[in-house]
């Protein structure tokens with residue numbers, strides 16, 4: 506890892522002090538800016554497209570510093586957190602210190618002021634070491650922070666963003682016991698009161714709920730309008746009637762908390778309405794489309810981490826029949842195949858992220874990236890156990906944990922069937938005469 510890697514916040518400040526020409530050096534990718542392609546000037550349009558895996562200086566800095574942080578600080582705690590099924594609060598504090606909880610939040614609100622792809626790179630690097638820590642950062646950044654950045658009023662941005670960037674973990678509460686894939690069949694209700702709104706109902710599967718103090722909650726304000734009654738609210742943990750009722754015991758990402766969250770006459774003031782009444786379903790769709798790229802990055806990071814862990818073992822440590830087991834052609838071909846699939850998944854992830862930043866339609870790309878990367882993560886982490894033999898099967902290193910963790914990629918933020926449905930629907934629209 507680069508010896509110069511340092512915490513994000515410090516590096517962002519250093520970068521900001523440089524003359525702008527430094528930021529436009531040869532390694533800066535044209536598509537890595539958030540400027541829509543349509544706005545590119547004539548000179549830019551003469552620059553040939555560069556490989557999708559190229560990163561800007563900011564993104565490289567993110568990759569290097571997060572990788573260093575993950576190796577030095579998270580890795581020693583991965584097994585312990587998984588066994589305890591608990592996120593170490595010190596890790597959460599350090600994520601804030603590193604600037605990883607406010608990646609896209611502008612610096613004026615205390616965030617790192619980076620671009621979306623930098624966030625994706627960070628999520629991937631974290632997952633290479635621990636997919637649980639990765640999803641904590643992913644949900645907080647891609648769903649919660651983005652919800653306030655996109656739909657919050659100027660006042661709510663001033664109120665919440667500095668907290669979200671520096672000290673308060675966020676959760677995104679859409680799913681319920683009776684509404685998973687059919688998310689907009691949700692039963693949580695909101696009603697208007699003299700001072701604001703009252704929420705009743707319960708949410709299930711809520712990531713980060715043990716660590717969070719800030720919850721984006723979707724409730725139906727007018728069930729007679731069906732999904733067009735769905736409205737988004739901000740609810741703070743200490744609000745009367747709010748409770749966390751059950752922590753799930755899971756197969757994988759066990760250090761990531763997943764709980765049932767209940768609302769019993771929870772009163773929220775008017776200014777905690779997020780955006781407009783009845784627009785919640787649109788916000789949820791938009792946020793999840795972006796969030797899927799984050800989960801796809803989590804899965805490619807996981808696949809790479811599992812592959813590298815096994816490669817280290819078979820090419821350095823384990824000998825059978827008088828040679829390293831990684832020297833057998835039967836092993837080498839499998840490992841080459843797996844690495845090729847990881848690279849293909851990564852290309853889909855980066856392409857979806859770049860398209861989002863370029864202001865292009867990325868919905869199908871995000872669905873393809875999530876679908877494929879979760880398949881690759883499952884395949885590669887499963888093979889990695891076999892490549893390591895018995896050492897892959899025991900609960901010592903990260904091999905068996907990566908395999909267990911990989912399963913969630915095909916479930917949350919839209920199951921694989923739902924991704925296929927999205928891809929097929931968009932293809933059919935395009936190809937119908």
Ligand SMILES: Cc1cc2nc3c(=O)[nH]c(=O)nc-3n(C[C@H](O)[C@H](O)[C@H](O)COP(=O)(O)OP(=O)(O)OC[C@H]3O[C@@H](n4cnc5c(N)ncnc54)[C@H](O)[C@@H]3O)c2cc1C
Pocket residue numbers: 644676677678679680684685686687709710711712713755763913916917918919920921922923926
């Ligand atoms: C660990 C974890 C963390 C989560 N975190 C969050 C969170 O932070 N916030 C949140 O709101 N939610 C969260 N979720 C919920 C998650 O998004 C849902 O679990 C997911 O959307 C699937 O819903 P479900 O579990 O009810 O499965 P179901 O919808 O019951 O699906 C069961 C099966 O039926 C298939 N199926 C359903 N509908 C169709 C269809 N139309 N066509 C074909 N097949 C179909 C599915 O693909 C799946 O195979 C989390 C879930 C887990 C397990």
